[in-house]
Amino acid sequence: MTIIERPSTEVAIAGAVPVGVKPSEALGVFKRPAASSSWRDWVVTVDHKKLGIMYGVAAFVFFLIGGVEALFIRLQLIAPDGKVLNADQYNQMFTMHATTMVFLFVMPMAAAFANYFIPLQIGARDVAFPRINAFGFWCFLFGGLFLNSSWFLGGGADGGWFMYAPNSSTLFSPSHGVDFWTMGLQITGIASLTGAINLIVTILNMRAPGMKMMRMPIFTWMVLVTQFLLLFAIPVITVALFLLTFQRSFDATFFDVASGADPLLWQHLFWIFGHPEVYILILPSFGIVSEVIPVFSKKPLFGYPIVAMSGAAIGFVGWGVWAHHMFASGLGPVSVTVFSMSTMAIAVPTGVKIVNWVMTMWGGKLTFAVPMMFAIALVVQFTIGGLSGVTHAVAPSDTQQTDTYYIVAHFHYVLFGGAVFGLFAGFYYWWPKIFGRKLSESIGKWNFWLMVVGMNMTFGPMHILGLQGQPRRMFVWTKARAGEGFFNFGFWNRVSSIGSFILGIGILFFIINIFYTHKIKKGALASNDPWDARTLEWMTDCPPKEHNFDVIPQISHLDEFFHRKYEQNSATHSVSQVHSAEEVMAELNAHPDEHIHMPSRSYWPILLALALPVIGYGVIFNRMLLAVGVAMVLLTMFGWAMEPATSPDEDFDPPASGNGDGHTKELVPHG
Amino acid sequence: MAESAIVRDHGVSHVAHASSTGLSNNKMGMWMFLGSECLLFGGLISTYMLYRGRVSSGPQPNNIFDIPFTSVSSFVLLMSSLTMVLAVSSAQRKDDRNTNLWLTITALLGASFVGGQVYEFTSFYREGLGFTTSLFGSSFYALTGFHGVHVSVGIIMLMALVGMNRNNRIPGDKAEVVELIGLYWHFVDIIWIIIFTLVYLIPS
Numbered sequence: 074m075t076i077i078e079r080p081s082t083e084v085a086i087a088g089a090v091p092v093g094v095k096p097s098e099a100l101g102v103f104k105r106p107a108a109s110s111s112w113r114d115w116v117v118t119v120d121h122k123k124l125g126i127m128y129g130v131a132a133f134v135f136f137l138i139g140g141v142e143a144l145f146i147r148l149q150l151i152a153p154d155g156k157v158l159n160a161d162q163y164n165q166m167f168t169m170h171a172t173t174m175v176f177l178f179v180m181p182m183a184a185a186f187a188n189y190f191i192p193l194q195i196g197a198r199d200v201a202f203p204r205i206n207a208f209g210f211w212c213f214l215f216g217g218l219f220l221n222s223s224w225f226l227g228g229g230a231d232g233g234w235f236m237y238a239p240n241s242s243t244l245f246s247p248s249h250g251v252d253f254w255t256m257g258l259q260i261t262g263i264a265s266l267t268g269a270i271n272l273i274v275t276i277l278n279m280r281a282p283g284m285k286m287m288r289m290p291i292f293t294w295m296v297l298v299t300q301f302l303l304l305f306a307i308p309v310i311t312v313a314l315f316l317l318t319f320q321r322s323f324d325a326t327f328f329d330v331a332s333g334a335d336p337l338l339w340q341h342l343f344w345i346f347g348h349p350e351v352y353i354l355i356l357p358s359f360g361i362v363s364e365v366i367p368v369f370s371k372k373p374l375f376g377y378p379i380v381a382m383s384g385a386a387i388g389f390v391g392w393g394v395w396a397h398h399m400f401a402s403g404l405g406p407v408s409v410t411v412f413s414m415s416t417m418a419i420a421v422p423t424g425v426k427i428v429n430w431v432m433t434m435w436g437g438k439l440t441f442a443v444p445m446m447f448a449i450a451l452v453v454q455f456t457i458g459g460l461s462g463v464t465h466a467v468a469p470s471d472t473q474q475t476d477t478y479y480i481v482a483h484f485h486y487v488l489f490g491g492a493v494f495g496l497f498a499g500f501y502y503w504w505p506k507i508f509g510r511k512l513s514e515s516i517g518k519w520n521f522w523l524m525v526v527g528m529n530m531t532f533g534p535m536h537i538l539g540l541q542g543q544p545r546r547m548f549v550w551t552k553a554r555a556g557e558g559f560f561n562f563g564f565w566n567r568v569s570s571i572g573s574f575i576l577g578i579g580i581l582f583f584i585i586n587i588f589y590t591h592k593i594k595k596g597a598l599a600s601n602d603p604w605d606a607r608t609l610e611w612m613t614d615c616p617p618k619e620h621n622f623d624v625i626p627q628i629s630h631l632d633e634f635f636h637r638k639y640e641q642n643s644a645t646h647s648v649s650q651v652h653s654a655e656e657v658m659a660e661l662n663a664h665p666d667e668h669i670h671m672p673s674r675s676y677w678p679i680l681l682a683l684a685l686p687v688i689g690y691g692v693i694f695n696r697m698l699l700a701v702g703v704a705m706v707l708l709t710m711f712g713w714a715m716e717p718a719t720s721p722d723e724d725f726d727p728p729a730s731g732n733g734d735g736h737t738k739e740l741v742p743h744g
Numbered sequence: 745m746a747e748s749a750i751v752r753d754h755g756v757s758h759v760a761h762a763s764s765t766g767l768s769n770n771k772m773g774m775w776m777f778l779g780s781e782c783l784l785f786g787g788l789i790s791t792y793m794l795y796r797g798r799v800s801s802g803p804q805p806n807n808i809f810d811i812p813f814t815s816v817s818s819f820v821l822l823m824s825s826l827t828m829v830l831a832v833s834s835a836q837r838k839d840d841r842n843t844n845l846w847l848t849i850t851a852l853l854g855a856s857f858v859g860g861q862v863y864e865f866t867s868f869y870r871e872g873l874g875f876t877t878s879l880f881g882s883s884f885y886a887l888t889g890f891h892g893v894h895v896s897v898g899i900i901m902l903m904a905l906v907g908m909n910r911n912n913r914i915p916g917d918k919a920e921v922v923e924l925i926g927l928y929w930h931f932v933d934i935i936w937i938i939i940f941t942l943v944y945l946i947p948s
Contacts, residue, residue: 201769270776278763278772304780312787316886325875325882327791332800333879342787707900714904717915 105716106674117674119203120619124210125189126507131214132181137580138221139173142166144577147531151570153552153563163548164231165250169221171234172254175354176261177217179492183357184213184268186499187296189507191272193610194290196281196628198621201274203672204713205267211682212264219686220257223250230254233546235347235398236317238328238339243321249693252321255314256689262307262314263685269303272296281609283628287381290608290632291374294381295360298388302349302356305392310346313339322692337402344395352391354488355455356384358495359426362448365498366430368606369445370437373632376429383422383429390419400468401475409468416466420459427456442604443517447498450525454490458483461536476546479539485532497524497583504590505599509615513594516586523579530572534565602654607635612658623665677713684709770916774924778931785935788887789942795879796943802877805884808868809944817860818940821895824853825933828926835922843922844906850929851902854895861892884943891939894932901925 106117115123145166149155158166188206192199200206223229230250232241241251276297280289289297317339319325326332328339367374374380396404396412404412430452439445461483465471474480497520505511541560543550555562601615612634613622630636637657639648652660684705691699763769796805831846865885875885905925908914914921 202773266780270773270780273776274769274772278765278767278769280764284764304776305783308780308782308784309787311784312791316791319875319882319886323875325886326877326879327795327882327886329879333798335794338791338794342791711904715908715913715915 106676108674114674116679117676119199119207119672119674119678121188121192121200121203121206122507122617122619122621124206125185125187128181128185128188128210128213131210131217132178132185135173135177135217136182139170139178140577140580142170142173144573146170147570147573149548150550150566152567153550153555155549158548160548161228161231164233164546165229167546168231168233168236168250168254169224169229172220172230172258173217174488175234175350176258177213177220179354179488179496180261180265181213181217182496183296183299183354183492184209184265186292186357186361186496186503187268187272187299190503190610191275191293191296192279193613193617193621194293194608195276195279195284196609196622196625197275197279198625198669199672200271201279202267202271204675204678206271207675207678208682209264209268209271211679212267212685213261215682215686216257216260216262216264219260219689220253223253223257226253235343236339237336237343238317238320239330239334239336241317241321242328252318252693253689255318255321256692259311259314259318260685260689262311265303266307269300269307272300273304276300281625281628284609284633287378288628288631288633289381290610291363291377291380291384292357292360292608295356295363295384298384299353299356302353302388302391306346306349306353309342313342313346316342318692337399337404340399340402341395344398345392347398348395349388349391351484351487352387354492355495356387358451358492358499359384361495361499361502362430362451363426364608365444365448365502366433367632368502368604369440369442369448370434371440371605372433372437373607373635374429375432375435377631380426380429383425386422387419390415390422394419397466397468397471400471413466413468417463420463420466423459427452427459442501443512443514443521444498444502444604446518446521447494447501450521451491451494451498454486454494454525454528458486458488458490461486474539476544477539478535478543478545481545482532482535482539485528485535489528489532494524497521500583502604503610505603506610506615506617508591509598510590511599511603512586512590516582516589520579520582520586523575523582525579527572527574527576527579531569531576532572534569534572538562538565538569600654601658602634605638605654607632609633611654612637612661620669620671623662625666626661675713675716677709677716681706681709681713768920770920770924771927774927778927781931781935785887785890785938788883788890789938792883792887792943795883798879800878802872802874802881803868805880805943806947808871808873810864810867811944813860814864814940814944817857817864818936820853820860821857821933821936824850824857825930827853828929832919832923832926835919838919840909843918844909847902847906847909847922851899851906854899854902854929858892858895858899861888887939887943891932891935894935898925898929898932901928 149157228248228250316327320327393415397416640651641648688702691702827846827850834842873881
């Protein structure tokens, strides 16, 4: 994976650099880190693929943490008078469960796929700002660790994932949990914002020649919409988090009702961020299944422009629906009517997508490999969640359902049945691309069915519980109040809890599958095109070389790879294969580019990101530490600014076979 | 440079096929960032507009603002946009001496604005308006404070630009780097025009 071997990795201070060094070394404070195969390379890397893998691994670990927190919640509710957690611990548990799943699992996991596949799908060799990309990853990781360090420093946040103020003021949440929450999300917010800028510029600016917007793979489209949502949603939550930090740590009065504060201020700020956020969570998964379904149906995506544009429509309308989270707060009839109608309207582009997926499968030659099964599960489960969502759009019905388990059931169907199933479809579909081996299909089927059964058993009964009136966040139920007959609380709570453990075992099978595939079976390496895929990311090796493509392909079609493999008979309209994947690649790579210039490794992203939790701990514990953190930020920023994006002497040349007439290209992204 | 593809044939380099849109990555990235900043100030301004009339204790907005003083410092900040334009134009003409001169003047004008803000905050505080006094106080200091921090960051960037320019340490296309900082600087100025109008000029 290395571009070039450099002799030494040690750190040198600028003053000690001898006269006559190369300009790249003289400019920085540190010597540039050189390529190596050790763990150090992962710390200083700016390679979008390595960062994508790191995003994925870190997000999956947070997924397991959040999952264990969920199991604690269900264990508490499995029987009357639960003794597993006390009320305070229960509050922390569900707050941290939701925060972890939303901010530390689904968002970064989508970022993992986006990071890894966007450059490959648009035919680029890296992202627009590789160092900022690395910085984003480290911000996410350190922000997540900072947030979770609250468990050991006085307890986690306890105000629910939307942390309504003034309920989250120091009066009601005296521990530092909420402070860790605000600061931790602030840090991961930086990761999302920088990631958004980076990916938008990458997609708009670095497409391979001939790849028009309407020739981009649909996953790229959905990521583009998601990043625009992030770009404009993150600053709003940033403001809200700042106000809450000022309130809690510096005695500001923003949420002090006694001095006349409006308790709806936080709700508005949070949900103006929070509703686009749910589309931020789901759209990347929509993108993934829109890639998977055509491949396993052997048909092009039905209505590609409609799917792309309905995604964009969701992105626009998503800004006009936030107050449906606040129907019970007394907004007044006009606001309620407007937001009720816009919420019903946003179901339309979502429904359009579902129709498109179904029509793609209609009449196709379906193969039910595990990625396809997860994709179909998304279509089914998300539709259920979407329909219960429409019932929330009806304001009178929503007033009944607000803060009950019906809401919990709804958003788990869209987020688990939707977002998470989409991500699992992505794991199975792209695993051979990233790691060179297909995950086991048989274990994968166990993984799939246990997850589907577990998820429906866990979240299905919650509809019933909610409509019966069980409030969400209720930490204990008693036998006397559980009621009798088919709809009694006790029975359905037990079903739900048992379901959650089946779900947990299902996810365990995924981990088993990884170990089985890579450690036990060590099966044959996958071919470069294991699924007979359609898009550009498959038109290179599995796993890809550091520079992705030996030759940047010229794009003339949507589904370029498919069109290079297959041709349509103009008389019979039948499609037949004319080239194998190997032939396509051999033809493309006949004359590999020489002197491919890749962005160089850097210490600065991780160092700058490391300064941010210091500021966080400073605000909470010690103002001196705060000053140290700010000084570290300034110093590392200067170090970064002084370092050129690329050191001029790092080149990649293809091994031998390239004869003299290859193109010579440089890729010098900034950042 | 950031236009990414530079074709080098046997040591002779020339720029080819800039980017899909023709806009450089850095410039597009800066525009995206500024778009995001709009929402940041949008949130802060909304908070202020909601709370400016809510004075549980301490001075009222209408009694405390010194419009002539703030008008002068606003004028100073607006003039710094003019000098910033002159700096960008000098940089595009590859005139390092004048670039540095105009950048320094811009930074000085920005610094006098921040100085004026510090003076204003101190006198408000003496008149009894603290950060924690009332909702008006909290939201006023949060909004103008965030703006002040943005101007200060701008000043640091301008001075860094002068320092790096002197030592020939600006990576990439100098004129573009100056232009990018200029975009940020103009943005901060425009935000101030909005804040000045909404906070100071329109009576609550």
